Amino acid sequence: MITIIRYEILKVLRNKRFVFFTLVLPLVFLVVLNAFAKPEGDQGQYITYLAVFCTLFGTAGSGLNTLSTRVAKEKSYIGSIYAVTPYSPGKFIFVTAFVQLLLNVLIAAVIIVFGLAVFRLNIDGMLLKMELLAVYSSLYYIFIGLSLGFLLDVVSLQSLSFPLYMGFMAMNLTNDLGLHMPEFMAHIQKFFPGFYLNKAVGAISAGGNALQDIGMLTLNIAALLVVTLFVYRYKRSAIMG
Template sequence: MNATYVRYELLRLSRNKRFFFFSLGFPLVLYLVIAGSNKKQVLDMGSFSLKFPLYYMVGMASYGAMIAAIAGGARIAAERSTGWNRQLRLTPLRPSVYFGTKVFTSYLMALISIALLYVAGISYGVSIELARWFEMTGLILIGLAPFVALGVLAGHLLTVDSMGPALGGGSAFFGFLGGQWFPLPNHGFLHVLGECIPSYWLTQASHVGIGGNAWGITGWIVIGVWTAAASVLAAWAYRRDTQRV
């Protein structure tokens, strides 16, 4: 690892105010407004009941983290558009360090997003057992891996112009099919499809915070396969991406 390079990447990240606001502020503001106006509501889940701020916090944590992770790609697309990527390739910087730094900054953004939502949730009276906090957060971070890779892939494949629609469409697709927006039916086609989508498992990970179970073997396989496939594609996109944009 090159400490100076990583330090400047973080510095650049912290100076990009708009990026910060939209990838971190959006889920947070949404949570504060919606959960704030339903603070006392209790959801009847059949066998048990849930306070709305808790239910909405875990959902937003997984969705916000996913958006923050994918959004890393927008930064890459912007860097490519200035020819920076070509310049960087003429340096001895190893691709592994380049990717490592991108993954690190994407994860950092996701982690900040999660932390902000946790703090907001606690301020609304949410409480979860400490062990569950950790289990939920750990699983969410693992479940983010395919989205970080998809972000890098999109960043090297798309231009700045197409990045907006792609991010919007992508996060809507994953948000809907993964049951992040509203719960999917427990059976049938949508459920089967959802189980093949990594955002579904991200939702399941967040449900650990509300008494759900950790992933079974299917979850690990889906996350593993998506991560591997997206990483291979991202590496391919990076290799071919040496020409003028």
């Protein structure tokens, strides 16, 4: 199992799409948002929020763009492994999700180090709790990436992945970030993890209780896991060849 995980991590790190969508793009967002947005409150707290939000951007890209394309490319290979080894679909989903979580921890670490070096980001317990929540919420996008990879081919994903990525990110730009979203948009955002992540981050920052929002975030993730398993069963014959 450890050998498989190490191999999967190295394979992803060599992927240029992973580097662009999960490291380069979030850091660009961090620089641009810090340059053009004018926070009303404390600048240090604002940088903390930006770092967590950019971690969400990076980890979402890891699932929606990198993972989905990789699964689509390797579907036939995955099916051949199922046919000749005890490597089950459940184990594949578990290992893939675990590897992506480890990589998402790396993404969060890179953003924190960059924020510390460039913006003097304050690394404390509150920041680490927020970053941990952002990484946890990335499970939602990991399961979406698996589902998209099972459903679509590589060509379709290369055309759709970036618009999907930007669309999902728009669903995370909630009123809790100081924006003024239309009421209908605010209702739609309740079906996406960013809505509850932003509320939980705000509660932690204010010294409040974030358990209810974390619970709703967990329900979103669990629902996507069920969808992923359903999609796999639906596409199983195609995957198995």
